[in-house]
Amino acid sequence: MSSKLNENDNKIKKIVILFFFILFLLLILLISVYYKINDERRLPSLKTSKNELSVRGNIISADNFKITASKKIYKASIDTRYLDKNKKELFLKLFSIYSNISFKKLQNKLNEVKNNPGYLVLSYNIDSKTAKNLKELSFKLRKLGVFKARNVDGGRILRGLSIVESGEKRVYSYEDTLTPVVGYIRKYESEEGKTKVxxxxxLEKKFDDLLNNTKDGVLSGNRDVLSYISFDKNSTIKKRVDGANLVLNIPLKLQKNNEMILDIYKEKLEAQEIIISIMDSKTGKVLSLASSNRFNPERIYQKDIPSLNVNAIEYQFEPGSVVKPVAVALVMDKGRIKKNELFFAHNTKGKPNKKGEYPKGRYKVDRFYIKDDHRFKKHYLTVDDIVMYSSxxxxxxxxxxxxxxxxFEGMKRFGFTRKTGIDLPYEKKGVMPKVWQFAANDKEKEDNVFKATVSYGQGMTSTFMQIMKVYSIFNNGGKTVTPKIVSYIEVDDEKFKKDNLESKRIIKESTAKEIKRMLVKTVEQGTGRSAKIEGLEIGGKTGTAQIARGGKYLRKYISSFFGFVNDGQNSYTIGVTVIDPVSRxxxxxxxxxxxxxxxxxxEIVDNLIKLNYLTPKKDIISKK
Incomplete structure (x- = not known):
């Protein structure tokens, strides 16, 4: 009997021992799970929030190419205190492969903090694709035990490779194309510690507020033990909004072709700079604004500094004879030119040469003598002669x-001493003598030297774009237009057209038509003959002026040709200015x-024909 009781007691003891053993194993398992969770990360707080970085808007060509765009960049970092010393080389090799950063460079970074272990940024400039691969690497590194957990503040923490958004980078896909018009940016650090521009x-400056009108995305709410946000009615979801996009009137292909032409002619003419523009005469849309002096906004060097300004609107110069049609138009608009009127050329002193040409005319104004560059075979000139041969x-x-x-008021009405309104910053206005200087000798009914010199483009300054606007008036029935580079602004897939400024009448339609006829005749028979192309209506005016500096004229010149081309459907104003071509x-x-x-x-007109912006017609000239 007693043996049976002992046997039962032993069984009960074994059961109790087994129970406590199982309980002990469960306790160990729970403790292991607890520490496992803490090895991977700190237990998260109940609330969590994640921001999605927004970026600056794009600048897009008329033919839908991104001239410039912003891309997210990521920061890769580690805490060297968690890096297993025995697996340091493995980490460096793998990170180098995934990031395309040299092993040596990474090794040097680690050596720099060897005596002061802690937080280390391996790169601030990781692109989106590489960041995705590095996040996968981070998971693999933990599996390989490259990083070890440490006891911190009574808990165990594991910190591995961290990949987080660090800001944005501005990318110029076509390097120097459309510079300096597109402009450039500068980096800065936001209040959140992100790299912004x-x-x-x-354009980067002019539309900075719109391009940078961004809102970061936000995801917030309770999160589970694995750190994932659990969305419910208390969660917050805000969509990321990037900056506005600028869509231009300028097609990339046309712009690049024009820039190639300028590169060739800059070398041929040994010029300091060549500027050209093409503008729709009726609407003011700028189809091209190009310079031979360009730079890559991502890599600006010391030698690029003179090229950073948009000289089409910032460089002020004496325009020369391209202003003459304006002076003629102002007098004609007042009805002060008689039909078939003749003007004395003041060229009677001396005998004709073998070609029958008389000496160049000389005309005294005040104490100065004004001369003509052209010899005439006659003593009296028509208005057509004056424009055609630039008298x-x-x-x-x-x-x-x-x-x-x-x-004075007429010159201002044409746009001199006033900004054109083009959508670029830092536009200059040019200078002209004051009204009282023009009127100084009016009471004595004597010739005025200021009116004389300004009438042929000296003693005043203007910008390239001001003259473009002037010549569009002659090709637009006497009305002015405002040059526009940006076609529309795109915000969150919605398009907003820029306000079109109403065209304003500057001269009578009949006056504009008569000046236009004379400019066409200048190309047909006068100083612009080499611009002629059969089947197109082309008019324009040459201008050559000396560069003035410090109150003196240098032996350097600015040569220009401004005009227009029409094919019956399309109507363009085109300007070319060559700064300091070879003159010796x-x-x-x-x-x-x-x-x-x-x-x-x-060459610019030929380019427009090749790209189907113009279609020559055999009878277009005869119809005019």
Whole structure:
């Protein structure tokens, strides 16, 4: 009996021992799970929030190519205190392969914090694709035990490879294309410690507020033990909003072709800079604004500094003879030119040469003598002759028929000393003598030297784009348009057209038509003959002026040709300015506009034909 009781007691003891053993195993398992969770990460707080970084808007060409865009960049970092020393080389090799950062460079970074272990940034400039691969690597590194957990504040923490958004990078896909118009940016650090950018010049500056009008996305709510957000009615979801996109009137292909032309002619003419533009005469849409002096906004060097300005609107110069049609138009608009009127060329002193050409005319204004560059076979000039052969003497005689205030206000009405309104920052206005200087001799009924010199483009300054706007008036029935580079602004897939400024009448339609006829005749028979292309209506005016500096004229020149081309459906104003072409040696004559600016103009028109912006028609000239 007692043996049976002992046997039962033993069984009960074994059961109790087994129970406590199982209980002990369960306790160990729970403790293991607890520490496992803490090895991977700190137990998260109940609430969590995640921000999705927004980026600056894009600048897009008319043919839908991204000229510039912003891309997210990521920061890769580790805490060296958690890195297993025995697996350091393995980490470096794997990270180097995944990030495309050299092993040596990474090794040097680790050595720099060898005596002061802790937080280390391996790179601030990881792109999205690489960041995704590195996040996968981070998971693999934990599995391989490359990082070890440490006891911190009474708990065990494991910190491995961290990949987080660090900001944005501005990318210029076509390098120097459309610079300096597109402009450049500067990096700065936001209040959240993210790398952001702001515009400094060009379109990047003008539309900086719109391009940077961003809102980061937000995901917030309770999260589970694995750190995933559990969405419910108390969660917050805010969609990320990137900056506005600028869509331009400028097609990439047309712009690049024009830039290639400028590169060739800059070398040929040994010029400091060549500027060209193409503008729709009716709407003001700028289809191209190009310079031979460009730079890559992602890598600006010391040598690029002179090229950072948009000289089409920032460089002020004496325009020369391209202003003459304006002076003629102002007098004609007042009805002060008689039909078939003749003007004395002041060229009677001396005998004709073998070609029957009389000496160049000389006309005294105040104590100065004004001369003509062209020899004439006659003593009297028509208005057509004055424009076609660019007569200084003929132009100033016409200008003296206006009072000082009439001439001054007329020049201002055409846009001189006023900004064109083009959508670029830092536009200059040019300078002109004051109204009282124009009127100084009116009471004595004597010729005025200021009116004389300004009438043929000296003693004043203007910008390239001001003259573009002037010549669009002659090709638009006497009305002005505002140059526009940006077609529309795109915000969150919605398009917002820029306000079109109403065209304003500057001169009578009949006056514009008559000036246009004379400019066409200048290309047909005058100084712009090499711009002629059969089947197109082309008009324009040459201008060559000396560069003034410090109150003195240098032996350097600015040569221009401004005009228009029409094919019956399309109507474009085109300008070419060559700054300081070669003026000495065997190619000394390149400083004349007819040898420098006009050939570039013709190349630009040929380019428009090749790209189907113009279609020559055999009978277009005869119809006019």
């Amino acid at each position: 702001k515009g400094i010049k060009g 200084n003497i003929g132009t100033l005689q016409l200008a003296q028929r206006l009072s000082g205030p009439e001439f 040696g065997k190619n000394w004559y390149y400083y004349y506009a007819s040898w420098s600016a006009v050939p570039v103009f013709k």
